[in-house]
Amino acid sequence: xxxxxxxxxxxxxxxxxxxxxxxxxxxxxxxxxxVFSVIPVALAILILGLLIxxxxxxxxxxxLWQLLFGQVWKPEDGLFGFWPxxxxxxxxxxxxxVLAVPPSLLTAIYLSEYxxxxxxxxxxxxxxxxxxxPSVVYGVWGTIAIVPLIQNALIPFINRHFWNIPLIxxxxxxxxxxxxxxxxxxxxxxxxxxxxxxxxxxxxxxGLKEASLAVGTTKLQTVxxxxxxxxxxxxxxxxxxxxxxxLGETMAVMMVVGNVIQVPHSILDAAYPLPALIANNYGExxxxxLYDSALMTAALILMIFILMFNIASALVLQRVLGRKWV
Amino acid sequence: MKKRWARRxxxxxxxxxxxxxxxxxxxxxxxxxxxxxxxxxxxAMNWAMITQTSSGGYYLGKTGGxxxxxxxxxxxxxGGTVLALILGLPIALYLETYxxxxxxxxxxxxxxxxxWGIPSIVYGAFxxxxxxxxxxxxxxxxxxxxxxxxxxxxxxxxxxxxxxxxPDELEQAALALGSTRLEVALRVVTRQMLPGIVTAVxxxxxxxxxxxxxxxxxxxxxxxxxxxxxxxxxxxxLAVYFQLSMPxxxxxxxxxxxxxxxxxxxxxxxxxxxxxxxxxxxxVIR
Numbered sequence: 001x002x003x004x005x006x007x008x009x010x011x012x013x014x015x016x017x018x019x020x021x022x023x024x025x026x027x028x029x030x031x032x033x034x035v036f037s038v039i040p041v042a043l044a045i046l047i048l049g050l051l052i053x054x055x056x057x058x059x060x061x062x063x064l065w066q067l068l069f070g071q072v073w074k075p076e077d078g079l080f081g082f083w084p085x086x087x088x089x090x091x092x093x094x095x096x097x098v099l100a101v102p103p104s105l106l107t108a109i110y111l112s113e114y115x116x117x118x119x120x121x122x123x124x125x126x127x128x129x130x131x132x133x134p135s136v137v138y139g140v141w142g143t144i145a146i147v148p149l150i151q152n153a154l155i156p157f158i159n160r161h162f163w164n165i166p167l168i169x170x171x172x173x174x175x176x177x178x179x180x181x182x183x184x185x186x187x188x189x190x191x192x193x194x195x196x197x198x199x200x201x202x203x204x205x206x207g208l209k210e211a212s213l214a215v216g217t218t219k220l221q222t223v224x225x226x227x228x229x230x231x232x233x234x235x236x237x238x239x240x241x242x243x244x245x246x247l248g249e250t251m252a253v254m255m256v257v258g259n260v261i262q263v264p265h266s267i268l269d270a271a272y273p274l275p276a277l278i279a280n281n282y283g284e285x286x287x288x289x290l291y292d293s294a295l296m297t298a299a300l301i302l303m304i305f306i307l308m309f310n311i312a313s314a315l316v317l318q319r320v321l322g323r324k325w326v
Numbered sequence: 327m328k329k330r331w332a333r334r335x336x337x338x339x340x341x342x343x344x345x346x347x348x349x350x351x352x353x354x355x356x357x358x359x360x361x362x363x364x365x366x367x368x369x370a371m372n373w374a375m376i377t378q379t380s381s382g383g384y385y386l387g388k389t390g391g392x393x394x395x396x397x398x399x400x401x402x403x404x405g406g407t408v409l410a411l412i413l414g415l416p417i418a419l420y421l422e423t424y425x426x427x428x429x430x431x432x433x434x435x436x437x438x439x440x441x442w443g444i445p446s447i448v449y450g451a452f453x454x455x456x457x458x459x460x461x462x463x464x465x466x467x468x469x470x471x472x473x474x475x476x477x478x479x480x481x482x483x484x485x486x487x488x489x490x491x492x493p494d495e496l497e498q499a500a501l502a503l504g505s506t507r508l509e510v511a512l513r514v515v516t517r518q519m520l521p522g523i524v525t526a527v528x529x530x531x532x533x534x535x536x537x538x539x540x541x542x543x544x545x546x547x548x549x550x551x552x553x554x555x556x557x558x559x560x561x562x563x564l565a566v567y568f569q570l571s572m573p574x575x576x577x578x579x580x581x582x583x584x585x586x587x588x589x590x591x592x593x594x595x596x597x598x599x600x601x602x603x604x605x606x607x608x609x610v611i612r
Binding site for chain 1: 334335337338341342344345346347348349351352353355356358359362363366413416417419420421424430433434436437438439440441443444445446447448449450451452454455456475478479482506507508509511529532535536537538539542543563566567570581582585588589592593595596597600
């Protein structure tokens with residue numbers, strides 16, 4: 001801010017605005033700002049309301065149970081079974097979490113407890129860059145680097161040695177499948193999960209660590225017995241938040257996951273997650289009755305999962321990060 | 327005295343090694359992605375890519391470039407970011423300086439959290455439905471509006487976080503000197519959070535320019551550079567996606583080059599925000 005100006009009588013601004021006009025503009029701006037703050041609330045209600053309104057024709061004519069767990073997707077015959085898409089979404093998300101969580105947790109602990117100052121300042125821009133790379137670029141990378149690797153190296157290996165093991169063996173000859181989607185997705189959510197976990201670990205007071213170290217524990221024992229018990233709900237919430245990001249990811253997953261309508265049984269099978277269903281079919285939906293309603297139902301199902309994950313983790317994180325430590 | 331390795335020290339060493347490996351894995355994957363995009367994209371890169379628009383048979387392997395998509399993306403992300411800032415800054419200022427009803431503030435923040443979690447494909451579908459109801463065709467205006475909706479929660483939440491980190495005493499001191507809340511908001515808070523605003527704006531811009539799913543139905547696609555808001559417009563992420571899904575190798579190579587251009591723009595924005603934030607930091611009182 002500028003240095004203070006000498007304030008002699010007669011100097012300063014001519015025609016100073018009167019107190020009344022200042023108060024009037026203050027109140028006017030207050031009302032205007034309030035109107036702006038209505039926008040996010042109205043928008044959230046509007047989006048959810050429109051999704052429900054648009055899915056209603058389908059929900060009215062079909063049993064919810066048949067929609068959610070029906071396995072047959074034949075819109076031209078009026079059969080709308082979402083189970084292949086729901087199952088595909090969960091396979092990809094779960095596999096991505098299995099790949100992403102251990103390195104994220106270890107990296108976050110390393111950064112907050114072990115790493116020196118240089119490494120920490122170096123890590124922040126690195127994670128920002130990883131988070132900034134667009135989804136479609138991840139998709140391109142997946143098709144260039146990951147899919148051929150799975151197709152030419154992993155699948156022959158598994159067919160030779162593990163062909164009879166469930167969840168791994170597959171008839172899918174291409175590299176496009178759940179594993180490729182999960183690897184790409186895992187790298188996309190890693191910076192996000194690390195950032196949340198790191199913030200939680202940094203929030204633990206130094207005194208707690210010092211007290212534990214002072215009685216002669218190793219750093220790892222301090223992490224295990226002094227830090228983790230207190231922040232565990234927060235760590236779980238951070239992972240759940242990462243899962244909700246993964247659920248809605250469209251482009252990158254769509255480009256490598258194969259998009260075959262089936263209930264997957266193996267990590268190498270192709271899948272067809274809900275966001276890909278919407279993205280691939282939205283343009284051509286007008287001719288078949290109830291098809292647009294079905295795609296909006298897909299969006300609604302996706303939104304309900306994401307909202308549950310988001311709100312649950314937000315509530316836990318609020319408590320963990322806002323906690324008063326003794 | 328011989329140093330004894332207790333079991334806990336061995337475990338500690340093992341875990342520390344695991345941590346360093348994880349860290350290297352994360353850093354290495356970034357390097358691997360950048361290297362792959364660079365090594366595949368650079369050979370396919372030429373001047374025509376960034377100086378010409380797509381010709382009629384461009385997607386079948388004929389000559390041309392993707393200037394239309396580059397400009398389209400810059401227009402849409404720029405427009406969306408400006409609109410999102412115009413809407414978002416008052417919300418962030420309101421939450422900090424004016425709000426006397428705390429319950430309402432909780433609702434607004436909850437709504438922002440909900441909006442932030444909505445996937446971009448749902449924004450795209452929502453935008454398409456609204457445009458259909460209004461009788462609008464796929465156009466640059468539609469793309470800008472959808473990107474505004476997508477960026478609004480990112481921008482507002484980021485600014486809200488920054489204002490909350492500001493020391494309360496600064497605001498109290500200004501109020502104690504007789505400033506109105508509007509004067510505090512405009513002259514103290516906004517100036518104090520300027521570096522934060524710059525970072526948030528560039529973050530939102532980067533998200534907007536890289537997002538494909540939201541503009542898929544709303545902005546359309548064309549080979550020309552748009553001259554009006556109501557014309558359809560191409561975008562860089564969709565150019566990458568469409569070229570990659572063509573069966574011709576020479577077109578797919580151009581997808582790599584287009585991905586490289588998109589990556590370079592996003593990296594420049596990300597690094598630029600760091601540099602700018604550092605420069606504006608001198609206005610901040612700590």
